Amino acid sequence: MLRITLPSQKQVSPVSAISRVAIIGGGFTGATLARLLALHGRYRPHEIVVFEARDHLGGGLAYDTDDPSLRLNVAAHRMRAVPGDPQAFVRWLSDSGRLEQDPGAVVSGAIYARRGDFAAFMAAQVQPFLDDGIVRHVREHVERIHRHRGRWQIEGDAGAMVQADVVVLATGHPAPTPPDVLAGLSGDPRFVRNLSRPDALHAIRPDDKVFVVGAGLTALDAVAALRNRGHCGDLTLFSRTGHLPQPQAAGDFAPHGDFLIGVPNTALSLLKQVRFAMQEVTQAGLPWQSVFDALRHQGQTIWRNLPLVEQRRVLRHLRRRFEAHRFRMPPQIAELVACERAAGRLRACAGQIIAVQPGRDQIAIDIATKPRGVIERHIVQRIMVATGPNHGNVIDSQGCLAELEHLGLLTKDPRGLGIACDADSRAVARDGYPVEDLFIAGPLARGTFGELTGVPEIAAQAERIVQQIVAMSFATTRTITIRPM
Ligand SMILES: Cc1cc2nc3c(=O)[nH]c(=O)nc-3n(C[C@H](O)[C@H](O)[C@H](O)COP(=O)(O)OP(=O)(O)OC[C@H]3O[C@@H](n4cnc5c(N)ncnc54)[C@H](O)[C@@H]3O)c2cc1C
Incomplete structure (x- = not known):
């Protein structure tokens, strides 16, 4: 029997062996990818480098908080963060003692844990691989990603330079974009344009009237965080429809409805x-x-x-x-919202902002209210943007992504939902073909997959990407066996 090894017939991939994978972003998505890759034993890459400026991997924008009023929006047993071990988080909450230290967590028999606890859980999941050096955490924000001699070169904002065979983009949620009508407030310290900044709420005085642009879960986070800091001033949540997120239902129940029989096509x-x-x-x-x-x-x-x-x-x-x-609110937030509304300190208002006039001590906001278009004037001390991440703008929001787009290696999702990728999560280049060694992970890939925001769906996609990367090691050489006649 004769065994011959031929070079790969793949034309696009410059990969000769997957020695290093670079993951850009170390939130839930990046940390999950790193962990799953590291678990691949002898088939894993020699090194997995995660670029993330935050101190710990796994928290990201969503969970990196020590504010105890910010809770997970879904019950802990539904946070299936670890593929193959759906109860891992619930078990960890109990074993680590975190559940005991959080008397407000259990409502109607379900645990709605603090978000910071989920971040700690995720950090603990990756720690063993950091300890043994398989995963390296580079605490820098990536500024450049480009090709160099057939490999990727990734450059951080504090001088790190790493070469890798495969890059996974897991940069997550971009900042919200304020509506144009608020442009006149830019630079005004009373205007909070990015709630994810750690100091976003520091300047708000306890009795300030606050106008919140947005009425989704991000806005409700702001309500909870403000009240937790002792703020007691009036709050207005403004949106086009005036609808607030719905609450979670009590108790356990099975999903209802089979949309896969005669899958809708309109x-x-x-x-x-x-x-x-x-x-x-x-x-x-x-x-x-x-x-x-x-x-x-x-x-x-x-x-x-x-x-x-x-x-x-x-x-x-x-x-x-x-x-x-x-995207429903946890029971603790639902209760807070109900109390605040009943006390008249929180209102939701629908319509369109037509004018904003910043004065010396206050800001006037004119709204054409829905449904009748009556003009309503709000006089407040602060305005904050809580419209949620602007995924349509994600490529322009970061220099490293914009550069990849300029090189023709990245394109915007045609639905305005992030970055275009194929069904294997590979970035779609300007020529329409997938880039074999550039993956898009997490909510950035929502346009292709639709439902890709929650933890279980992201973990499942991460697992598929990891399988692709491991398979690439084998795709670089083909061994054929010629049997004697
Ligand atoms: C406030 C909030 C609460 C949520 N709550 C829940 C919940 O309860 N349950 C649930 O299932 N889902 C929830 N989600 C959904 C959430 O989208 C996912 O769970 C998940 O956290 C997304 O993770 P990510 O790592 O892709 O993004 P992110 O959490 O945004 O993390 C991305 C990370 O990438 C880093 N980064 C960005 N650019 C660069 C760069 N150039 N270089 C280096 N690093 C970079 C950032 O610093 C950040 O840490 C929530 C989302 C948000 C925003």
């Missing part, structure tokens, strides 16, 4: 199927949340089945209502 047929499922659960006395849980579980298949034009229609017509039901 926005309208999807809406009809959802309405039908809602009627069914109402008649059966089940919580409506069960339908949105089913939509979430089947979301990637539903999304994939919709043509691009229908995906855009979903985003245009159904997105806001869907998100208010899909």
Whole structure:
């Protein structure tokens, strides 16, 4: 028997062996990728380098907080962060003693843990691999990613320079973009344009009236964080619809609705199927949340089945209502919101901002309210933007991503949801072909996959990316066996 090893027939990949993988961003997505790659034993890369300026891996924008009022939006047993071990977080909460130290965590039998505890859990998941040197944490923000002699060269903002065979972009959520009408406030210290900055709320005085642009979960985080700091002034949550996120339902229930039989292929047929499922659960006395849980579980298949034009229609017509039901508030926040509304200290208001006039001591905001267009004037001391991340703008928000786009190696998602990638999570280049050694991970890839915001879905995508990377080591050489006749 004769064994011959031939060079790979793959033309795009410059990879000769996967010796180093660089992961850009060490939030939940980056940390999960690093851990799963490290677990691949002798098939893993020699080194996994994670660029992340934060002190610890795993927290990211979503969970890197020590504010105890900020809780996970879903129950701990649904945070299936570790593929193959769905109860890992619940077990860790109990074993680490964190649950005991958090008497407010359990509501109606379910644990809604502090977000900072989830960050600590994730950091603990990666720590063994940092200790043995398989994963290296470079505490720098990446400024440049480019090709150098057939490999990637990644440059940090404090001088780190790393060469890698594969790059995974896991830079997560970009900052929100304030509406144009607020442009006159730029540079005004009373205008908080990015709530994720650690000092964002420091200058707010306890009785300041605050106008919050946005009424989703980010806005509710701001409400909880302000009240936790002793703020007691009036709060207005402003949005186009005035809808606040819905609460989680108490108790455990199964997802309801099978959208995979006759998968909808238009926005309208999807809406009809959802309405039908809602009627069914109402008649059966089940919580409506069960339908949105089913939509979430089947979301990637539903999304994939919709043509691009229908995906855009979903985003245009159904997105806001869907998100208010899909991204729900934990019971602790629901209770706070109910109390604040009942006391008249928190109001939601719908419409369009038509003018903003900053004065010496206060800011006047004119709103054309919905539904009748009556002009309402709000006089406040502070305005903050809580419209959520602007994924449509993500490439322009970072120099390293903009440079990759300039090189033709990265393109915007055609639905405005982040970065374009193929079904294998590979970046789609300007010529329309996938870049074999550049992956897009986490919410950045939402345009292709649809449902890719929650922890379980991200963990599943990370696992698929890791399998692709491991498979690439084998794809560089082909061994064929010629059997004697
Ligand atoms: C406030 C909030 C709460 C959430 N709560 C829940 C929840 O309860 N349950 C749930 O399932 N999902 C929740 N999510 C969804 C969340 O999207 C995912 O769970 C997940 O955290 C996304 O992780 P990520 O690492 O992709 O992004 P991020 O959390 O945004 O982290 C990205 C990281 O990349 C780093 N980075 C960015 N650019 C660079 C660069 N150029 N160089 C180096 N590093 C860089 C950033 O510093 C950041 O740490 C929440 C999201 C948010 C925003």
